[in-house]
Amino acid sequence: MNESITDGPDAVAQMLADKLKEMAEQCPNAAALVAIDEFDREEILTWRNLRKAVTEQSAALSTLRRNYRNPVVHLQAGADLRSAVAILSCLHSKIPVLAMSTQGGRDFIDPIIETVRENFGDTIDIAELTPMKQGPSGEPRGVNQPSVSSANSARQPIFLLTSSGSTGAVKVIPHYRLFGASASLPNALFGGSGWRQGQRQLVIASLYHLLHFSTLAEGALGGCTTVLVKRFSPKQTLSIIGAHEIEWFMTTPMHMREILDVGGDIASSVRSVRGLLHGAGPCPIHVKRAWIELLSPERVYEFYAATEGIGATFVNGHEWLERPGTVGRGFYTQVTVRSRDGSLCPPGQVGRVYFRRQARDELKRDWLNNVPGGHQSLGDLGWLDRDNYLFLAGREQDQLVVSGQEVTPAQVDAMLHKYPGVRDCLTFIVEGAGSAASLHALVVPHAGAPLTEHGLRQHCEVELKPAEVPRSFTLTHRIPRSEIGKIRRRVSQSEYDVITASSDSTAPCPYSS
Template sequence: MTQQSATQGSTQAQQSTAATDAPLLDVDVRATFQEQFEALAASRGEVTALIDATDTSTFAQLEARTNQLARHFQERGAEVGDFVLISSRIGSLIMHAAIAAWKIGAVPMPVSDKLVQSELDAIVEVGSPALAVDTTDRALSVPRITDLSAADELSADPLPAVVSPQLKSPTSGGSTGRPKLIVSGAVGDPAAIAQLGRVMGVPENGVCLITAALYHNASFSDALAALTLGNTTVLMERFDPETTLVMIEKHRATWVYAVPAMMQRIWKLPDDVKFGYDLSSVETFFHVAAPCPQWLKRAWIDWLGADVIYELYGPTEGQAATALTGAEWLEHPGSVGTPKVGEVSIRDDDGNPVPVGETGEVWLRRGVGEPPSYHYLGAEAESAEDQWETVGDIGRVDEDGYLYLTDRRSDMLLVGGVNVYPAEVEAVSDMHPAVLASCCVGIPDEDLGSVPALIIETADGEVPGDFDGFLTEHLAKVKRPRHIVGTTRQLRDAAGKIRKREIKREFLEPTAQS
């Protein structure tokens, strides 16, 4: 089916929303990563650059070490434009390897250290990396570095300045089961990563806390942006709600990365615990990756202040991004903001723009005549005319141009002819004090076609005794789950995402087949 582009003029203004101006980089950076980190070593050499569970290093040490590693990568055959696969649980190693790859004009390719062998093999087949920095015990069919000590005797002097043809190449495929690479359309220079960081509120010369694993695109990009912008960057090996508060207080973090699942776990700590830490240093509490339930967002705004909370919505592909402050959110509750990059259009099933306020599929693009923000390896984009693309989200735009997300197109259930959005069910379920996370999916029903089923994560793995009554109070009958399963299994991954296909197979396929 050929999708239609949005109409022009006043109709376009009513049915889509766009960034008012192209984002301008408001900080000074050098032309190449070699020059940028050399300059940081000169101006902030004794300032701590990286902190994780294994290492603390200054900007001078970061510059020297990444120069050594860059030479080691060259010795192992990596060249300009090559992909360098990076997979480790050690955050500082991932950062060192990514910067070293940039310094020789290669493209960092972060990969989860939790992938099983077959998943890793599929990623390698798609991406064909020239070199892998991998500290796991998995097998690899490409040249591999497991121990970085071989670089210790190499020169730490600056390398010739070079720019990679692509900034990064993160992996995806967890929701579809088919691995792909999302190769950035931006060149690998400091301006590109700094611009990404600034859109996400990353400051200059502050203290940034990254609470998620670095194989995720947003945390990987934000950590590298933080370093490029001269920030002390604190990396958590794994998320823990109270440890996050400890780290904020200990390091006086000014910018904090989180996802709504983390916010919920922190909020459900006992009051004497969560309110017992000094968070006054935080100037920006940034959250991303998934819709935030309104009750939770309001609770955090009340806690830290509306001017501190900052949210961004945008796919890894980078066609567009919306954002808003807590103050804006209070005026537009439930919104994920207005475009800061690119354009947003809401369309019906035939690809036609819908009127303001009506729900439809969210389509995105960078803008007429602008170069693509990415290209896939291992997949094809779902695109329309004039560079419009969709990643399958459902939402609406209000009269002020603010975007609201409802759910994923693939997740929506048709229950007796009524659209039921699992995200709404999950948001209500998560409000219950005993629920740590929720996953709503559809199961077959002879009469209604499909009905909601719910898996909830609780401390004891049991469904609370008052849970049915709680759902009845907050959800219409058609939206209420017909089957509920309790578990202690962690439903969200390190990035705060729920892999519904896997969870449904694990908990509900016997139910669906019975």
Template structure:
């Protein structure tokens, strides 16, 4: 029998290429609906190409980093796709970060260029000297943005520059393969210092394959994007996948539950990604459960444990929430609860995605545990990050010799292989879908006048999933309120990291070795002194 030898083929999975292809086949289809201006596929492709030309003229090339600072908007997606078009690495920045945090992210990324909304220009100015930023593009063509009267001269308003670029830039997107880095997304470490998670084009692509294999997603879907796009869930759960398949993305700058409900109805939304706090707020909108949503097929919720009562309440009204679990490092989904198991596996984060492996191990011995036995959840698969940016120590610590990524989350698999998350090996707090590390908050409060000792933990909260709680002891004669604590930490921390509750105690519980007694502290946070 004769055989045919085929040449080695490199598959181009660059999302910018997919947009260009769709612009050829469905140029007049609306891809982005946004209050600041809708875009068709041809318009998105052209604007992306022009911004890529602007960045290239400023020296941005393959492997360079381009930062974006701002809320959800079409400019976010344009900048990301323009960065991909050049083979560069996109760095979405959490717009809630305070000065020291912003400085750490921009400095660590080594970004040479940034695209920014006017309202965040002052924050960049405050840390600019500590970064490698050399080029500053200011978004000035979005009527949703506030007007700034004084803009430093080094900022270049991008509207006139975009218009001046040749109408049909000739250069096509640089082909990208599975191992090429696409996004550098920063997440806090256990010490509170940011770690840059490298996500390759392969990580993004394999998550999309997992999603399409398990969830009811279709070409032409209308997807709602109101969860922050600087988070991996916001951008890569459904949003990016929707636009590279010919669908329409409804982009909203911030979450308003009543407006969200109106959008679901008026745009006949098929899918969305949300964190539990968003759905809890939606449930409180008058008339929410009397509203018919016949077009909604895929409602994915992740970012924090979902209260079973919330799942049941939505289910009684015909909306089956699909819980998923993952991290930035897993791009984002490692598990997903199939819609048909929403109620009989209530509270489960689901089963492993089709092209992802999930195990539960004894964290002390790195051995797999039996069903029903809690342990650390570990993940392996092509959707998992290759490691942390310029941080080999963190990469080595996160992966074992067999390639399993250690999530730091504690959970168990039931007899059917369904994952239940029960705690976190690390002390991370998840409030409203945002990660907060107690050590970071404790450091920010350590030198507060009148404060003797402080511990920070999370406590259950109906609205936010968890609330940041400070347990503190004071010096004799000192008097501190929650408002005092929050005001003191405001310049050091993003607002979502500030304590929402303060409990004063004679002394903060510590064990014999002087370490914080987290069991006793959590009891104080939930039950009081």
């Protein structure tokens, strides 16, 4: 049962201090955080040591308010103990934290920090801050003065994240509440998907993603053991789930598919899992069915949302089986689908998806598509059935006009997934220099599957409109997505060449997001 709470910065800081004290006294040597690297080496932080580390770093952070106006601490947050302790220390000290991707260099980081400096407060790199012991008087000592940038700011958020950039330029997203619309621990999305206080939970992506950030924070507040996987490997992840008897984790369709590809007795490895919550993109129907068969409909849940925090949908396994492909109904959110003139679409008609959050403090994101009444859209397309279950149909910015017809690459992907032997696929819009944009598909076959470009083309010519058939089909062994399965679809010819080259190596792709 969810516990109703107040989740402003003062309340969160007090709750965290109280829980750390309670756990350090009741089970000091029990694992609070476990970080596992790609070589299966484990770092363990007990509740006693987590409280000590957070208290010391929080003491250093608290001194920033004496010297800087509206300080905001920033870090590149991976799935590791350093990042986890830094985030919890900021929540403990009521200093806003900006968690950024671990993938970007200075050309990525500097514009984000400049945006924060201009809009929220002085920025401090946590790497330049030295954790402190308490002095004899109880005051922190040994302060290392970090470099900062000055700014004016009014109301400060609890934490800030960045958008993935898959819907446009990377943006800074402030969050003023920790638990979203539900005002409960756990938040209603987690609670509805089997999350429980004191559980063993798994984080398989970096902590700069909203739901993984929330998993860490709510896990600490709920006395959970949180296992952090520094670099996702499907075989290793299965082993970790089994060895640590993981009860709950959040994942993406990409991770779900890759774990299934391991083969063997997967069911034995995941038998401890009480709840699997997935999002971050459409899930192929065959992948979703396979997980429901592994865990049962009562243990598989799906949500559709974004870092912007404007709303969400939610669906359990039973509902999904009745409506395969749905991402659910509005969850503390009013969902509407509208045509380009803003009028409501009837059931079954594709239009732009809008959210209106039923929250205590409505947030307007000015860069999104907005219509009167507080309805905001990320630019995703979809349709509602007669019971208000939402089905996604790609993104508006990814539409392409071919021979006078609008084409959505996501619909091409859905058809390719139905072809026997296709393990993964993604259709790109490639914009040529001086020529019209065209569709090109990357296809990953199952091991040993006799896929050919000719066979794929014939399948598409039968199942799709002529304008929807990709100009080319490239067979490869992987699609170079980001760690949560995202990549830009609309690219130039030179960028597409980089993507196809990246698909033949393990190097990160600069256009994954």
